[in-house]
Amino acid sequence: MNQSDVLPHLFRTEYSKIISVLCKQYGFNQIEIAEDITSETFLVASQVWGLNGIPENPIAWLYAVAKNKAKNLIHRDSIFQKKILPTYQRDQKAFEVELDLSDENIMDSQLRMIFALSHPTIPLESQIGLSLRILCGFGIEEIARAFLSNRETISKRLFRAKEKLRENNITLDFPPPNEWEERLTSVLRTIYLLFNEGYSSQSQDRILRKDLCLEAIHLSSLLLEYKETNTSEVNALLALLCFHISRFDARLDSEGEIVLYGDQDRSLWNEDFIKKGEYFLHQANQDPKFSKYHLEANIAYWHTLPDGSEKKWETIFQLYTGLLELEPSQIILLNRAYALFRAKGREAALKEMDGLDLKSNPYYFYLLGELYLGIEPKKAKDYFREAFSFAKTEADKSAIQRKLDLI
Amino acid sequence: MEDYLILMRLDLLTKEAQPSPEQLQIYMKQYQEWVNGILSQKKFKSGTALSTEGRVIKSNQIMTDGPFVETKESLAGFIIISADNFDDAVQIAKDCPILMGEGNSVEVRKVMGIHKQE
Numbered sequence: 001m002n003q004s005d006v007l008p009h010l011f012r013t014e015y016s017k018i019i020s021v022l023c024k025q026y027g028f029n030q031i032e033i034a035e036d037i038t039s040e041t042f043l044v045a046s047q048v049w050g051l052n053g054i055p056e057n058p059i060a061w062l063y064a065v066a067k068n069k070a071k072n073l074i075h076r077d078s079i080f081q082k083k084i085l086p087t088y089q090r091d092q093k094a095f096e097v098e099l100d101l102s103d104e105n106i107m108d109s110q111l112r113m114i115f116a117l118s119h120p121t122i123p124l125e126s127q128i129g130l131s132l133r134i135l136c137g138f139g140i141e142e143i144a145r146a147f148l149s150n151r152e153t154i155s156k157r158l159f160r161a162k163e164k165l166r167e168n169n170i171t172l173d174f175p176p177p178n179e180w181e182e183r184l185t186s187v188l189r190t191i192y193l194l195f196n197e198g199y200s201s202q203s204q205d206r207i208l209r210k211d212l213c214l215e216a217i218h219l220s221s222l223l224l225e226y227k228e229t230n231t232s233e234v235n236a237l238l239a240l241l242c243f244h245i246s247r248f249d250a251r252l253d254s255e256g257e258i259v260l261y262g263d264q265d266r267s268l269w270n271e272d273f274i275k276k277g278e279y280f281l282h283q284a285n286q287d288p289k290f291s292k293y294h295l296e297a298n299i300a301y302w303h304t305l306p307d308g309s310e311k312k313w314e315t316i317f318q319l320y321t322g323l324l325e326l327e328p329s330q331i332i333l334l335n336r337a338y339a340l341f342r343a344k345g346r347e348a349a350l351k352e353m354d355g356l357d358l359k360s361n362p363y364y365f366y367l368l369g370e371l372y373l374g375i376e377p378k379k380a381k382d383y384f385r386e387a388f389s390f391a392k393t394e395a396d397k398s399a400i401q402r403k404l405d406l407i
Numbered sequence: 408m409e410d411y412l413i414l415m416r417l418d419l420l421t422k423e424a425q426p427s428p429e430q431l432q433i434y435m436k437q438y439q440e441w442v443n444g445i446l447s448q449k450k451f452k453s454g455t456a457l458s459t460e461g462r463v464i465k466s467n468q469i470m471t472d473g474p475f476v477e478t479k480e481s482l483a484g485f486i487i488i489s490a491d492n493f494d495d496a497v498q499i500a501k502d503c504p505i506l507m508g509e510g511n512s513v514e515v516r517k518v519m520g521i522h523k524q525e
């Protein structure tokens with residue numbers, strides 16, 4: 001690794017660990033102090049390493065500084081002491097704190113953190129923002145870029161979310177057994193949305209977006225490390241994310257414009273991720289469940305197969321039908337209609353499109369254009385024009401324009 | 408050539424609005440470039456950063472937690488350079504990236520050698 005990459009890399013990997021351990025130790029309501037300690041630790045590292053070079057064991061260096069900072073704070077800050085001590089009164093160790101930085105405790109703390117940040121009382125948008133900040137070590141600026149927002153808005157949102165954590169007395173305790181399943185569902189949804197934010201975000205920053213996706217993958221891999229959270233749903237989710245990210249580089253052309261699935265250069269698909277996806281899908285299918293992630297992962301798997309594969313589009317059509325049962329949605333119907341087009345032809349798909357009510361969705365009109373292309377080119381052109389007028393991003397607009405130019 | 412001590416004082420109380428990895432990378436590069444610049448002029452003698460924690464011992468042997476956090480001016484580190492004269496040393500010190508932080512300061516002192524070899 002390049003010398004100058006070391007610090008950002010460590011920031012991504014260690015930020016969440018240090019902050020999680022601090023929060024577990026001092027109480028989740030001290031999350032802001034934990035954030036400050038962790039940020040300052042990295043700030044000091046940037047200065048000291050710049051002057052003296054990178055230490056032999058940079059991770060140990062970071063932990064030592066964070067530990068000292070935490071200790072100092074306890075000794076120094078009387079307000080902090082007053083707040084902390086009542087909780088720790090039974091525990092005389094409060095003053096002699098030694099942060100437990102064993103791998104085991106770090107993992108445990110991080111897992112608790114994931115669960116806390118996905119607490120159902122926090123608005124979804126804030127869950128994602130907080131996860132980006134606390135779990136992935138994203139800067140406020142980066143989160144703002146990812147959400148196409150500005151610094152102030154994001155700071156306020158994160159602040160309110162932390163207030164909410166306090167108001168609702170959310171702790172870093174694991175949820176009781178009867179809530180476990182619901183909370184894991186919530187955790188998976190956060191990861192899923194985190195990935196979506198990166199995958200279909202309209203932010204122009206390509207590297208940032210890919211980073212977001214990789215973080216989501218990292219978080220779900222983390223869940224597999226624990227017996228309790230290594231469930232078939234988590235495996236299915238991870239498989240889904242791997243299949244999706246395998247196409248990341250093929251989805252945009254050199255100008256940053258969207259390349260539709262059918263036009264993608266398959267040599268750009270990432271084979272490693274497809275292999276990983278297959279492995280996790282296999283794990284997930286050991287305990288076959290009719291879950292959203294199972295169905296979506298299977299759909300994504302079939303999408304990785306070459307177009308000529310037997311039963312490809314029939315199977316995808318059936319999987320979408322299953323998904324509809326779980327969450328009826330017009331978008332899924334639209335996707336299913338495309339699968340039907342590929343499996344059974346234009347007529348069957350057009351019949352299916354009749355029942356759809358997506359009159360301001362550019363993709364709806366795009367598919368109509370596609371379906372009429374082989375039958376009535378004039379009608380197709382009208383639909384593509386309609387799609388153009390509803391398109392929200394420049395990338396979509398130019399993709400549609402290219403289609404129009406070809407007719 | 409004479410030796411000069413450059414003391415870097417850092418406002419440890421100001422909360423840097425939580426830097427992003429990219430910012431940290433830039434900070435680190437700035438420090439490296441500053442030190443490398445001095446090295447390339449063959450004017451760097453030695454130096455080190457200091458821990459942010461410290462103990463202050465007062466004349467009555469009472470020890471307090473330091474460094475002087477209440478003064479907002481903690482010593483972050485120092486380097487010793489050799490420079491042609493005071494002005495030259497000040498020129499070098501002026502480029503110290505620490506000065507980009509509000510409230511931070513750099514102090515230049517000439518090292519008065521008592522054991523001059525010559």
